[in-house]
Structure formats: C-alpha cells, structure tokens
Amino acid sequence: MKRLRRGVGPFRWPRWFQRTVDIFYQILVPLIIFQFIRTLFLPTTFDMILLGTLVLLYLSHAFGWFS
DSSP: OOOOOTTOSSOOOOHHHHHHHHHHHHHHHHHHHHHHHHHHHSOOHHHHHHHHHHHHHHHHHHTTTTO
C-alpha cells in the first residue's frame, strides 16, 4: 500500500498560485495583530467574528489543513 505525501499526487497547485497564497499569509499576521488590538478597545460582534476568521485562516495554512 502506497503512502500519500502532502503536495505529491495527481493534482498540485501551480507555483504562481502557491506563491500568491504564501504572500497572503505573510500579510495576514499583521492584520491579526491589528484586529486583536482593535478588538481589545472596541469589542463588537463583527470584530470578534472577523478576528476568529482571520485566526482560523492562519491556522489552516500553518497546519496544512487545505494544502
């Protein structure tokens, strides 16, 4: 039985798309920090949902859930 490795298989993203995604996640860290500080001073429901969404996006890339 063959073992499946991440990033190897019949379907792989094009290199330019993967670079674009990586740049997006580099920009995501300062956005999370800014949103966290904003949420500390003006906590609204929208801010909490936005912060949670940004954190989940970052964690999905960090742990490779959708790669």
